[in-house]
Amino acid sequence: MIDTTTRTFLTSEYNQFVNITDLVSGAVAESGVREGAVTVISKHTTTGITTNEALECLESDIHEFLAKLIPEDHPYAHARVLKDYGSTAGNPTGHLKSLLMGNHAHFIIRDGEVDKGGAQEIYFCEFDGPSERTIIIQVMGE
Amino acid sequence: MRSGPSGMSAPCSVNDMFIDVHVHPAFYEPINGDGCRERMRHETLGIHKNGTAKLEHIFNQMRLAGLDALFLLAQDYCVAEGVVPVTNDEVKQLVDLAPDRFMGFAGVDPHDPGANDKLERAFGDLGLQGLNLHPGRQRFYPMDSCAQRLYDICEAYNRPVMFHAGMSWEPNTLSRYGRPVEFEELAATRPGLRFCLSGFGWPWVEEAAMVMVKYPNVYADTGILHFDSAREFLKRLFTHELAATWVDRSLRHQVMFGSDNPRFEQIRMARMLDQLGLRESTVELIKGSNALEFLNGLE
Structure with a gap:
């Protein structure tokens, strides 16, 4: 069976790690799938989905690491008004951070649960917040 | 769903308020229950792919920008375009949802035969605190007779006027109606x-400065980001197109922070104010004191 759901939520910070592990686990439980796989995908281009250990210190280190790689004050070509939006594209850093972080994560489902390592948590990464964001969670299996 | 730590800004007194004087609430969720009106707003204002914004999101945006209050501007193009993108009643509805954060400005179309009555009602019954006009879209010059009675009403109620001056990204606009020199006789x-010339009447920034330095009743806001990033464009505006000393010495009581959001980026523009090389006391005036004086009257 294939069970696909979407979740929409507000982020509150410019750069923010939102732990969505419970959302994904909940979607797996609701699907009733015992053996299979789950994929979580962001619908956006200035966000990411990743897996890491959910520690405040690591969140801080990752933010700093990304900020050094992709500084706010670089002369990005994307810093301009986009006519088809009718508004400024001030978010080149968000697009580039999204590029590094990727837009999805996969996990195996075993015995009805997401089979992840003890330190693994799933993060939705906001790089151009605050904003309203949507993710898709697809559970496949039986 | 759990989130990393976030820093909330502390409440502040009226004296150190940070105000964005130029916000268009066309896509605020509470006034977008009707899909037809939302589509009309996208088309009329030329803003697309942005969706609607919950008030919780607006408050998050304000917190990150450090803002305490917003001037919400109604937009009435009933003669120019046959539509009213944001009515006075809708602005009043939003103000009532957050009266400590929102200050409402009325909109009327000067060519509308009912404009005077609309404005009287907006000030007298709805309690809106100023008037928003767009000469380039509504096709009038500031000294045209159709607008004079509106100014009379503003003066009678001691309410200021926000003019969209200079260039506008909205469709069907002509910049010449909002050229700063056209406002000299009005001043x-x-x-x-x-009254305020939004965006310093860009690209006629020096012309705006000329009118402002002559007339203390003329203000300008910072709501322009036509090229580049907020950091690059506002730096250029305040160090090349205008000398920083002009603002810091002569115009410091007449410049207000405005973002023209959602057209431009409120958060990054707000953060730039502290990086322009202006005196701290000048930045404080731009952030809030001048807006309060604009709203309440010159001493």
Whole structure:
């Protein structure tokens, strides 16, 4: 069976790690799938989905690491008004951070649960917040 | 769903308020229950792919920008375009949802035969605190007779006027109607009328500075980001197109922070104010004191 759901939520910070592990686990439980796989995908281009250990210190280190790689004050070509939006594209850093972080994560489902390592948590990464964001969670299996 | 730590800004007194004087609430969720009106707003304002914004999101945005209050501007193009993108009643509805954060400005179309009555009602019954006009879209010059009665009403109620001056990204606009020099006679003939040239009347920034330095009842806001990033464009505006000393020495009581959001980026523009090389006391005036004076009257 294939069970696909979407979740929409507000982020509150410019750069923010939102732990969505419970959302994904909940979607797996609701699907009733015992053996299979789950994929979580962001619908956006200035966000990411990743897996890491959910520690405040690591969140801080990752933010700093990304900020050094992709500084706010670089002369990005994307810093301009986009006519088809009718508004400024001030978010080149968000697009580039999204590029590094990727837009999805996969996990195996075993015995009805997401089979992840003890330190693994799933993060939705906001790089151009605050904003309203949507993710898709697809559970496949039986 | 759990989130990393976030820093909330502490409440502040009226004296250190940070105000964005130029916000268009066309896509605020509480006034977008009707899909037809939302589509009309996208088309009329030329803003697309942005969706609607919950008030919780607006408050998050304000917190990150450090803002305490917003001037919400109604937009009435009933003669120019046959539509009213944001009515006075809708602005009043939003103000009532957050009266400590929102200050409402009325919109009327000067060519509308009912404009005077609309404005009287907006000030008298709805309690809106100023008037928003767009000469380039509504096709009138500031001294045209159709607008004079509106100025009379503003003066009678001691309410300021926000003019969209200079270039506008909205469709069907002509910049010449909002050229700063067109406002000189208005400033000269109505010294009791406070009005703001949005975006310094860009690209006629020096012209705006000329009118402002002559007339203390003329203000300008910072709501322009036509090229580059907020850091690059506002730096250029305040160090090349205008000398920083002009603002810091002569115009410091007449410049207000405005973002023209959602057209431009409120958060990054707000953060730039502290990086322009202006005196701290000048930045404080731009952030809030001048807006309060614009709203309430010159001492």
